[in-house]
Amino acid sequence: MTPTPTLFAPILVAAVALFGWNCWRRLSLTALGQPDNRLDNLRLRAGDTLRYAFAQLRVVRKPYGLVHLTIFWCFLVLMIANSEFLLNGLFPAVSFSRLPDGLFIPLMQMIDVVSLITLAAVTIAMVRRAVAPPYPEARTFEAFFILFLIATLMLASFGINAAKLSHLHGSVAALAGTIMPISSLVVALIPPGQARLVYDLSWWTHAGALLLFLNLLPLSKHFHIVTAIPTIFLRRHEQPVLPQREEFVTGNRFGTADVTGYSWKELLDAFACTECGRCQLACPANATGKPLNPRRVIHDLKLNLLNNGPALKRRQAAPLPLIGNRGDGSIDTETIWSCTTCGACLEVCPVFIEQMPKLIPLRRHLVEMEARFPEELLNLFENMEGRSNPWGIAPTERGKWATLVGERTFEPGTTEYLFFVGCAGSFDARAKQVTLALALLLDKAGVSWGILGKDEKCCGDSLRRLGNEYVFDKLAQENIALFKERGIKKVIVQCPHCLTTLKNDYRQYGIELEVIHHSQLLLHLVQDGRLALPRQATELGRLVYHDSCYLGRHNGIYDEPRQALALATGAAPLEMPRSREEGFCCGAGGGRMWMEEFTGERINLNRAKEALAQGPDTVCTACPYCLTMLDDGMKDLQASTVQVKDIAEVLAEAALR
Amino acid sequence: MLIVACIKQVPDTTQVKIDPVTNTLVREGIPFIMNPYDSHALEAALQLKDRFGCRVAALSMGPPNAEATLRKALALGADRAILLSDRCFGGADTLATSNVLAAAIRKISQEQEPVGLVLCGKQTIDGDTAQVGPGIAVRLGYQQLTLVDQIEELDMPAKRLVVRRKLEGRHERVQAPLPALVTVVRELNRPRYPTVPMRLAAVDAPVEIWDNQLLQLDTQAVGLKGSPTWVARIFSPQRAKGEIIGNGCTDPEGAVDLLLDKLRAKDLLPL
Numbered sequence: 001m002t003p004t005p006t007l008f009a010p011i012l013v014a015a016v017a018l019f020g021w022n023c024w025r026r027l028s029l030t031a032l033g034q035p036d037n038r039l040d041n042l043r044l045r046a047g048d049t050l051r052y053a054f055a056q057l058r059v060v061r062k063p064y065g066l067v068h069l070t071i072f073w074c075f076l077v078l079m080i081a082n083s084e085f086l087l088n089g090l091f092p093a094v095s096f097s098r099l100p101d102g103l104f105i106p107l108m109q110m111i112d113v114v115s116l117i118t119l120a121a122v123t124i125a126m127v128r129r130a131v132a133p134p135y136p137e138a139r140t141f142e143a144f145f146i147l148f149l150i151a152t153l154m155l156a157s158f159g160i161n162a163a164k165l166s167h168l169h170g171s172v173a174a175l176a177g178t179i180m181p182i183s184s185l186v187v188a189l190i191p192p193g194q195a196r197l198v199y200d201l202s203w204w205t206h207a208g209a210l211l212l213f214l215n216l217l218p219l220s221k222h223f224h225i226v227t228a229i230p231t232i233f234l235r236r237h238e239q240p241v242l243p244q245r246e247e248f249v250t251g252n253r254f255g256t257a258d259v260t261g262y263s264w265k266e267l268l269d270a271f272a273c274t275e276c277g278r279c280q281l282a283c284p285a286n287a288t289g290k291p292l293n294p295r296r297v298i299h300d301l302k303l304n305l306l307n308n309g310p311a312l313k314r315r316q317a318a319p320l321p322l323i324g325n326r327g328d329g330s331i332d333t334e335t336i337w338s339c340t341t342c343g344a345c346l347e348v349c350p351v352f353i354e355q356m357p358k359l360i361p362l363r364r365h366l367v368e369m370e371a372r373f374p375e376e377l378l379n380l381f382e383n384m385e386g387r388s389n390p391w392g393i394a395p396t397e398r399g400k401w402a403t404l405v406g407e408r409t410f411e412p413g414t415t416e417y418l419f420f421v422g423c424a425g426s427f428d429a430r431a432k433q434v435t436l437a438l439a440l441l442l443d444k445a446g447v448s449w450g451i452l453g454k455d456e457k458c459c460g461d462s463l464r465r466l467g468n469e470y471v472f473d474k475l476a477q478e479n480i481a482l483f484k485e486r487g488i489k490k491v492i493v494q495c496p497h498c499l500t501t502l503k504n505d506y507r508q509y510g511i512e513l514e515v516i517h518h519s520q521l522l523l524h525l526v527q528d529g530r531l532a533l534p535r536q537a538t539e540l541g542r543l544v545y546h547d548s549c550y551l552g553r554h555n556g557i558y559d560e561p562r563q564a565l566a567l568a569t570g571a572a573p574l575e576m577p578r579s580r581e582e583g584f585c586c587g588a589g590g591g592r593m594w595m596e597e598f599t600g601e602r603i604n605l606n607r608a609k610e611a612l613a614q615g616p617d618t619v620c621t622a623c624p625y626c627l628t629m630l631d632d633g634m635k636d637l638q639a640s641t642v643q644v645k646d647i648a649e650v651l652a653e654a655a656l657r
Numbered sequence: 658m659l660i661v662a663c664i665k666q667v668p669d670t671t672q673v674k675i676d677p678v679t680n681t682l683v684r685e686g687i688p689f690i691m692n693p694y695d696s697h698a699l700e701a702a703l704q705l706k707d708r709f710g711c712r713v714a715a716l717s718m719g720p721p722n723a724e725a726t727l728r729k730a731l732a733l734g735a736d737r738a739i740l741l742s743d744r745c746f747g748g749a750d751t752l753a754t755s756n757v758l759a760a761a762i763r764k765i766s767q768e769q770e771p772v773g774l775v776l777c778g779k780q781t782i783d784g785d786t787a788q789v790g791p792g793i794a795v796r797l798g799y800q801q802l803t804l805v806d807q808i809e810e811l812d813m814p815a816k817r818l819v820v821r822r823k824l825e826g827r828h829e830r831v832q833a834p835l836p837a838l839v840t841v842v843r844e845l846n847r848p849r850y851p852t853v854p855m856r857l858a859a860v861d862a863p864v865e866i867w868d869n870q871l872l873q874l875d876t877q878a879v880g881l882k883g884s885p886t887w888v889a890r891i892f893s894p895q896r897a898k899g900e901i902i903g904n905g906c907t908d909p910e911g912a913v914d915l916l917l918d919k920l921r922a923k924d925l926l927p928l
């Protein structure tokens with residue numbers, strides 16, 4: 001059947017209309033979301049789009065990313081060819097052959113070669129997915145079928161071109177090999193006299209595959225071809241991605257139990273996921289057998305949105321609950337509570353989907369609207385609210401440790417730095433040793449510092465990550481009022497959770513503090529010559545450094561602790577395979593510190609094993625939670641000869657002995 | 658049927674200090690909390706409300722600032738909150754306290770809504786007498802069921818209650834007619850956590866303040882005047898003052914040696 005416009009036009013119109021309708025059906029659902037201004041900083045957004053969408057800098061972090069990058073760019077080139085194909089089908093007069101030779105020949109050469117590259121790339125992709133898929137569930141029919149369609153498109157276009165070439169005669173025929181080097185090879189395969197048939201068959205195959213492909217896009221993970229670029233353009237720039245404040249007035253809802261609580265951009269995320277599985281591979285909860293899988297969270301959000309969208313658009317109740325108990329809703333409560341907020345998912349996602357921040361509103365809903373949470377948290381919440389620390393120890397005990405170094409109250413106008421000790425550093429026996437080491441180091445370096453003693457309150461990190469925004473808000477306001485009253489501007493912290501909360505979260509309350517983590521400050525003091533290191537702490541032996549998620553991924557502090565350790569021990573610390581941006585959580589973030597871990601392997605054991613595999617004598621960290629988790633891990637693994645130390649203690653060995 | 662949960666606002670005893678000179682509790686800056694046992698009593702009342710739909714009143718005698726604790730009860734789900742507060746109620750011992758609370762419950766039951774059950778914590782953490790609950794029961798002529806760790810049955814039409822009492826080494830199952838007064842132990846339940854909408858609603862909800870003008874009690878039977886018990890002295894048990902030896906941070910071995918010397922000197926080491 002020879003292609004004619006009368007035959008093709010209705011098919012094309014129907015296919016494009018169906019595609020448009022399916023896109024609209026999905027994308028219009030994002031209008032159910034809350035307002036969110038993502039059009040600030042246009043310059044930065046444009047730059048990010050170039051870097052991450054067109055140069056795919058995140059995609060190529062993994063080796064097979066190169067295959068994807070190749071397919072992406074081939075796609076852009078072949079879009080030109082396919083546009084011509086469709087137009088030509090409608091208006092046979094429109095054809096590249098009308099172009100002047102100087103343009104026509106290189107264009108055809110390029111299209112021909114790119115088609116071959118595409119064919120090779122999708123073949124590699126197919127083999128890879130079959131032999132070594134990124135994650136086992138990635139071997140879906142859909143994934144293979146799409147790759148197969150692309151391959152079909154390429155083969156069909158060779159068929160079309162070869163059939164066309166076979167019609168050429170004489171001197172022009174001799175040029176065929178130059179114009180279309182690949183397709184001209186195919187000419188030989190065409191049985192004599194069958195060129196017309198091959199052309200017709202190839203043409204319809206190409207048209208069919210193209211329109212099928214188009215219509216599969218919105219229905220599959222390949223919708224990302226449409227949505228990924230805008231999603232990257234619309235990404236959140238603030239680092240780390242913070243939860244929004246809530247306003248505690250009657251009538252508001254707190255957190256969300258349905259998709260309408262998310263912003264429109266967060267809903268768009270659901271349609272932009274490429275299902276690459278990188279987030280799930282990086283997720284400590286997923287790696288240790290918890291039900292949480294960030295890829296699934298996004299997927300389930302999408303299904304929920306598709307399922308409930310029509311009802312929600314009519315302002316009716318959503319038939320499928322977003323929060324479920326053992327499968328009766330889209331995202332199970334155990335999944336919601338499994339997240340350590342480590343941020344690994346955010347770090348690896350090639351399209352900057354915000355996975356973890358989608359869980360916090362669900363926690364908020366559970367805590368604030370339903371008071372439904374794992375029972376261990378009841379004590380934590382009450383202790384925080386009643387005694388402003390997680391253990392419920394009397395606040396008057398908070399500054400007790402300082403009697404060892406002489407009372408050191410922050411004096412407004414005189415003291416330079418507030419040492420915000422934090423709850424662990426004030427009350428936990430092990431962390432208090434770190435506090436003491438740090439205090440002695442600060443004294444040795446002649447730093448002017450003071451504490452708030454019993455007036456200091458928990459920064460509220462765990463509360464905020466656990467969704468208890470109400471109590472967090474209370475503590476934050478009280479701390480901030482005190483900071484303002486005492487004229488506090490510069491703060492030293494020894495806990496990355498205090499760091500991020502004071503520095504980033506409190507900014508939402510309109511206070512800009514200069515917060516410095518002790519690993520940074522100690523390095524600066526050594527580098528400035530204020531803190532002498534008379535000896536090298538070689539007795540600590542082989543030392544491996546563990547990145548705290550809140551120090552590293554959330555605040556980008558990777559180098560200072562390593563440099564400080566190198567100065568103190570005379571050698572760069574050993575690295576674990578998963579380090580820096582790819583560091584693996586200790587299991588305590590996101591309020592998990594205060595929760596039991598019943599399902600799967602314990603996260604801290606997983607990490608402790610990785611540390612042990614480096615054959616260390618000392619494991620060093622810069623976070624009191626990591627300290628506890630790794631210490632426990634070493635004990636559980638019967639490796640108590642390996643010491644777990646904070647960076648301040650390592651420096652104390654070099655500076656104070 | 659109304660269930661009354663008696664709650665007391667107490668100083669957070671983990672944070673209480675005793676003034677060595679005056680031998681009184683230093684209360685400045687000490688936060689107040691709901692007596693923990695009473696929060697279990699309130700929870701029991703709220704659970705019965707959830708199950709049977711009865712109403713719950715939180716009742717407290719105390720200074721005006723005890724309103725905060727009653728608001729917490731409202732945030733948890735109490736339908737009304739009544740604060741018995743009058744200067745003449747101050748300085749009460751358990752006898753005078755029971756007089757006032759019993760009078761209030763009688764007034765509620767006779768003039769407003771019939772009370773079927775009164776729940777109290779087994780004792781308070783500041784006084785530790787465990788007398789007020791039974792005192793109320795006696796004054797009202799209610800059955801008293803103390804140290805309850807399980808409410809097994811509440812049959813409202815038949816006006817019957819079955820509970821389990823937690824005694825030393827055994828349990829006792831007791832049946833009693835209503836109205837009754839129950840004092841509860843911590844094992845009874847896990848108190849709930851307030852939702853934010855409930856907290857916000859509680860901020861504006863009314864706390865009824867009843868003074869003696871309303872209760873019309875003999876001023877000789879309430880407050881300090883009605884209290885035969887006097888606290889002669891209050892003090893912290895003496896504890897030998899500890900000392901910090903050595904510096905475990907910079908010189909752990911030295912610190913251990915110092916400790917060993919001390920223990921050897923006192924002959925406290927097994928070897």
Ligand code: SF4
Nearest residue numbers: 283339340342343345
């Ligand atoms: S933040 Fe960490 S634990 Fe939570 S979903 Fe992401 S990777 Fe998993």
Ligand code: SF4
Nearest residue numbers: 273274276277279349
């Ligand atoms: S959320 Fe991002 S990292 Fe995770 S599967 Fe989707 S695209 Fe990949």
